[in-house]
Amino acid sequence: MQPLRRSSRLTRNTNSAHLSTQVPETAVSSSRKISRKSSQRRIRCTPPPEDSEPEVESLSKENSSEEEEDMQQEILPKETRYENSRTAFQGLYQEKLDLLRPSKKHMSARFMTQGARERYVSLKPRKFIHQQRLSLSDKNLQDVKKVVADAGLLYMVCDSDSFQPSIVREFVANLGDAEPWGxxxxxYVRGSLIEFSPSLINTMYCIPRCEEDSSWMNEKLDKVCTLLSGNRIKRWEDMSSKYLTVTNQVLYKLVCSNWIPTMSYTAMNAERLRFIYMLHLRKGFNFGKIIYHQILRMAENTETEKKRRIILPTLIQQVILIQRTVPPDNSDEAESDFPKLVIKDKKAGLGSGADSKEPNLEEDIDQAITFLKGIRSRLRSKMSLRGKCVFDHYLMVFVLMCISAGGEYPLQREDEDTESG
Structure with missing residues (x-):
């Protein structure tokens, strides 16, 4: 993602296709005018200030005054954006009420089908992975704020809402019966339909459009670890959370809560490290698509992964609130607290004992062979002749794989996530 001035990056044409994909051209001319005007007002926004404390000096001194001027001119609080968006949706729905109604008969005001009700029962005992927010006025976090802002994700970590657990669970339960939309x-949520799409997520958080570049998902992990550790770690096998720089330690917390959620805040995961690497390099990506597919996968696996926590509850609540208010229900649980502020760990980046060198394929193959020969010598006396031949065969296969990999070792360590907490 190429860095742009905040004004040009956030002032863009509205992605209003998600408001009108189901409506014929001749039926919604007046509603489109309402939608277009409201959307254009909505997208001209920069992160709202957290409190009355003045904005701190930008890290880039030569652009600081320009950035502050843009910030003052383009601030649009969350409540204003929500109001404008709901007005646009209401104008559309007044012209086309069928957009609010499911094509099939619903079972009740809360559940589309009996299957959705059963999924809700399965979700009822599950806990949530709570999202975190970033203070915009904390001088100690300006380095983190700059990386997130340059990537266009600042609204994702500064918009703060509590969420209603029962509403979020109902949304996830009804996702299995969702209808195609744009x-x-x-x-189906509390009597009518709610749009859920990548384009809506991107518009909701003022995320700029860009040409998507999926190459970041294949970035070599050794290169990623070198950057995120401040050039101390050269190999993925040596990577540990204690070697992340202070800035990247906070970013990893945000990845684990707001972008690719997990309860394993210290386990080094290749996808999450690559995500931070991509933020630093500002490579193009479709953030809405990343979030959208994660939530869909969670909804699809409610029966098989019964211990996993519910991810991104604040985002799900905001997806609903930006379209309409939700009528309360006697079964509703008390709202959660607001997302907690992410903080810097005083011990972050202070890991000692780093002894990492550039990868060397021949040395690693020799070490692997020596290691496997040690195992072989201990097991040969306990194995049958057939077992010895099988083991020798797999040893040879491993060596050939290492040679053909050209440096991408098949036994790279990747800690498993523990989502259940």
Whole structure:
């Protein structure tokens, strides 16, 4: 993602296709005018200030005054954006009420089908992975704020809402019966449909459009670890959370809570490290698509992964609130607290004992062979002749794999996530 001035990056044409994909051209001319005007007002926004404390000096001194001027001119608080967006949706729905109604008969005001009700029962005992927020006025976090802002994700970590657990669980339970809608789906929530799509997520958080570059997902991990550790770690096998720089330690917390959620805040995961690497390099990506597919996968696996926590509850609540208010229900649980502020760990980046060198394929193959020969010598006396031949065969296969990999070792360590907490 190429760095741009904040004003040009956030002032863009509205992605209003998600408001009108189901409506014929001749039926919604007046509603489109309402939608277009409201959307254009909504997208001209920069992160709202957290409190009355003045904005701190930008890390880039030569652009600081320009950045502050843009910030003052383009601030649009969350409540204003929500109001404008709901007005646009209401104008559309007044012209086309069928957009609010599911194509099939629903079972009740809360559940589309009996299957959705059963999924809700399965979700009822599950806990949530709570999202975190970034203070915009904390001088100690300006380095983190700059990386996130340059990547266009600042609204994702500064918009703060509590969430209603029962509403979020109902949304996830009804996702299994969602209907196609534009580039996403329409989900049944408390009597009517709610749009859920990548384009809506991107518009909601003022995320700029860009040409997507999926190459970041294949970035070599040794290169990623070198950057994120401040050039101390050269190999993925040596990587540990204690070697992340202070800035990247906070970013990893945000990845684990707001972008690719997990309860394993210290386990080094290749996808999450690559995500931070991509933020630093500002490579193009479709953030809405990343979030959208994670939530869909969670909904699809409610029966098989019963210990996993519910991810991104604040985002799900905001997806609903930006379209309409939700009528309360006697079964509703008390709202959660607001997302907690992410903080810097005083011990971050202070890991000692780093002894990492550039990868060397021949040395690693020799070490692997020596290691496997040690195992072989201990096991040969306990194995049958057939077992010895099988083991020798797999040893040879491993060596050939290492040679053909050209440096991408098949036994790279990747800690398993523990989502259940």
């Amino acid at each position: 580039d996403g789906v329409a989900v």
